Amino acid sequence: xxxxxxxxxxxxxxxxxxxxxxxxxxxxxxxxxxxxxxxxxxxxxxxxxxxxxxxxxxxxxxxxxxxxxxxxxxxxxxxxxxxxxxxxxxxxxxxxxxxxxxxxxxxxxxxxxxxxxxxxxxxxxxxxxxxxxxxxxxxxxxxxxxxxxxxxxxxxxxxxxxxxxxxxx
Numbered sequence: 001x002x003x004x005x006x007x008x009x010x011x012x013x014x015x016x017x018x019x020x021x022x023x024x025x026x027x028x029x030x031x032x033x034x035x036x037x038x039x040x041x042x043x044x045x046x047x048x049x050x051x052x053x054x055x056x057x058x059x060x061x062x063x064x065x066x067x068x069x070x071x072x073x074x075x076x077x078x079x080x081x082x083x084x085x086x087x088x089x090x091x092x093x094x095x096x097x098x099x100x101x102x103x104x105x106x107x108x109x110x111x112x113x114x115x116x117x118x119x120x121x122x123x124x125x126x127x128x129x130x131x132x133x134x135x136x137x138x139x140x141x142x143x144x145x146x147x148x149x150x151x152x153x154x155x156x157x158x159x160x161x162x163x164x165x166x167x168x169x
Contacts, residue, residue, distance in 0.1 A: 037160065039067035047148070048169050053162035057093055058123055060154065060161050061100055065118070068101050071167070072140045073114050080116050080133035088128040094152045094163075096128055101147040101165065109143065112136045144169055 037054030050067040054060035086103055090096040107113040115134035122129040150166040 037063040039063050039070075041067070041071070047150075048144075048167045050165045050167070051162070052165060053157065053159040055160035057125070057154070057161055058120065060163065061097060061123075061128070062118075064097060064101055064163075064165060065104060065115075067165075068104055068144070068167070069114060072108055072144065073137055074141065075137075077114055077116050077137065078135060081135045082113060082133070084113075084115075084132045084134075085121075086128075086130050086132060090126055093125050093154050094149065096126065097154065097163070097165065098147050098149060098152070100128060101167075105144045105147060107132075107134075108140055112138070112140065114140070 037052070037059045039053070040051045041048065048071060050064065050071075052060055052064045052067055054063050084107070088096060088099040088103060090099050104115065107115070113134050114137050115132040117133045119131040119133075120129075121131060144167050146168040148166045148168055152163060152165065154161055154163045
């Protein structure tokens with residue numbers, strides 16, 4: 001389960017992430033475990049870039065979603081009222097990351113939906129299946145037109161894995 005609205009990266013970790021037999025849950029939209037990853041907004045000409053890291057690919061996806069949601073909305077979202085199941089397939093991790101963030105942008109732009117948490121049903125290097133929980137918002141901050149592949153490369157580091165994602169705004 002992950003959350004993206006009233007996110008505070010300074011919250012203490014509350015133990016290990018819960019594991020369930022058929023799904024993994026992370027609180028990334030509201031309060032992800034503080035030491036599992038993070039993001040920084042970077043200055044980028046005419047676009048917005050997020051430097052994202054996580055202990056593993058799963059947490060990189062979670063923290064990228066947190067960063068994206070923080071760019072689009074900074075108020076109180078309220079309790080989730082809508083659930084959508086999303087399945088994504090791509091030929092590599094970078095493409096899966098772009099597909100994931102593009103899906104979140106699509107729902108935000110088309111239906112004013114912001115997802116507060118996600119139940120990860122399946123994740124491989126090429127496949128991502130997730131149940132998203134969220135609600136409609138009255139307005140969103142800068143419009144993200146597209147998630148780009150500009151210089152996108154997921155690399156291993158002492159933090160786990162990291163990348164820089166450029167968003168066309």
